[in-house]
Amino acid sequence: MFDMMEYHKTLRECKITLVYSGPLWAEGIGGVASTVKKRLEYDDLPLETSQEVFSVFVEQMNNMLMYSAEKSQFVADEIHPEAPKGTFIMGVQGSKYFIQTGNVMEDKHVDFIRDRIDYLNTLDKKQLRAYYKQQRLENDIPDSKGAGLGFIEIARRVSSKLEYTFTPYEEGYTFFTLFATIEGDDHGI
Amino acid sequence: MAYKIERRKTDLTPYVYICEESGVMKLEGESYHENVFEFFREIKEWLAEYLKTDFDSFTFDCELVYFNSSTVKILLGMLLDMDNSKNCDKITVNWITTKNNRIIIECGEDFEEDLDNLTFNLITN
Numbered sequence: 001m002f003d004m005m006e007y008h009k010t011l012r013e014c015k016i017t018l019v020y021s022g023p024l025w026a027e028g029i030g031g032v033a034s035t036v037k038k039r040l041e042y043d044d045l046p047l048e049t050s051q052e053v054f055s056v057f058v059e060q061m062n063n064m065l066m067y068s069a070e071k072s073q074f075v076a077d078e079i080h081p082e083a084p085k086g087t088f089i090m091g092v093q094g095s096k097y098f099i100q101t102g103n104v105m106e107d108k109h110v111d112f113i114r115d116r117i118d119y120l121n122t123l124d125k126k127q128l129r130a131y132y133k134q135q136r137l138e139n140d141i142p143d144s145k146g147a148g149l150g151f152i153e154i155a156r157r158v159s160s161k162l163e164y165t166f167t168p169y170e171e172g173y174t175f176f177t178l179f180a181t182i183e184g185d186d187h188g189i
Numbered sequence: 190m191a192y193k194i195e196r197r198k199t200d201l202t203p204y205v206y207i208c209e210e211s212g213v214m215k216l217e218g219e220s221y222h223e224n225v226f227e228f229f230r231e232i233k234e235w236l237a238e239y240l241k242t243d244f245d246s247f248t249f250d251c252e253l254v255y256f257n258s259s260t261v262k263i264l265l266g267m268l269l270d271m272d273n274s275k276n277c278d279k280i281t282v283n284w285i286t287t288k289n290n291r292i293i294i295e296c297g298e299d300f301e302e303d304l305d306n307l308t309f310n311l312i313t314n
Contacts, residue, residue: 025223026201026222026223026224027201029201029223030199030200030201033200033201033221034200046289047287047289047290048289048290048291048292051255051290051291051292052292054255055255055257055292058221058257059257059258062223062257062258062259065223129295129299132299133299133302133303136258136261136262136265137265137303149258149259149261149262150257150258150259152258153257153258
């Protein structure tokens with residue numbers, strides 16, 4: 001039997017308040033999104049902070065949806081006979097929110113995503129806004145799967161640099177983790 | 190027959206109201222469906238045709254509270270179509286939000302800078 005108590009304790013110790021792992025499809029994400037929203041409402045944050053957290057959540061979920069190479073046999077709907085899989089956690093530590101996602105991706109996407117995040121991490125908020133403005137006029141980079149703007153949006157909303165890891169998975173695949181933090185106000189929890 | 194649609198808002202998609210006869214288009218709520226392009230396809234197609242016609246006035250009230258980055262591309266596409274149309278001087282865009290919605294305000298400011306011909310009002314209540 002799975003050690004639920006250990007899991008429970010780990011979540012507490014790591015200040016994780018929400019976990020989702022499984023198939024990703026629009027309506028399913030909608031359900032998780034409602035839970036995230038409820039949580040943010042409960043924390044009574046200023047609109048700006050809750051929107052920043054929510055926006056990072058939406059774009060990270062969307063990135064996983066686009067890049068995850070692991071498919072679930074779960075039938076989401078007629079248009080999506082199989083849904084990509086991913087894992088998402090949200091946590092609150094003091095006044096700081098963190099969102100971390102993890103998914104399996106094909107090796108071929110690794111360089112593009114790493115370069116993209118490294119570049120965004122060199123820009124300040126003003127530069128990110130200008131870059132976003134420029135990129136929304138561009139057609140999507142061929143291999144970007146339309147995720148170009150999403151990463152910039154995440155970078156605009158976080159309060160520190162984006163952190164990531166790429167860990168070798170099975171042959172031809174890599175496990176990608178993206179970690180983002182958003183500074184809230186002094187409410188804490 | 191003049192085009193008219195009204196779509197109820199959902200968690201992921203906005204309220205949409207278009208009445209060609211009165212020259213009005215409205216968006217309200219949130220937009221972050223994974224496949225937002227599909228959601229807006231019909232609206233974009235209608236708009237492209239409508240902009241080729243002669244009309245007295247056209248008002249687009251955009252009162253979205255939150256939208257994802259894919260929606261930004263769609264909105265910009267529609268706004269540029271309006272701005273580059275032959276009747277651009279008869280078009281008014283009202284970008285309506287609340288004072289504390291910095292993300293939406295900044296997005297409106299950035300759109301405004303890219304639009305030269307139509308009337309763009311950034312309204313913060």
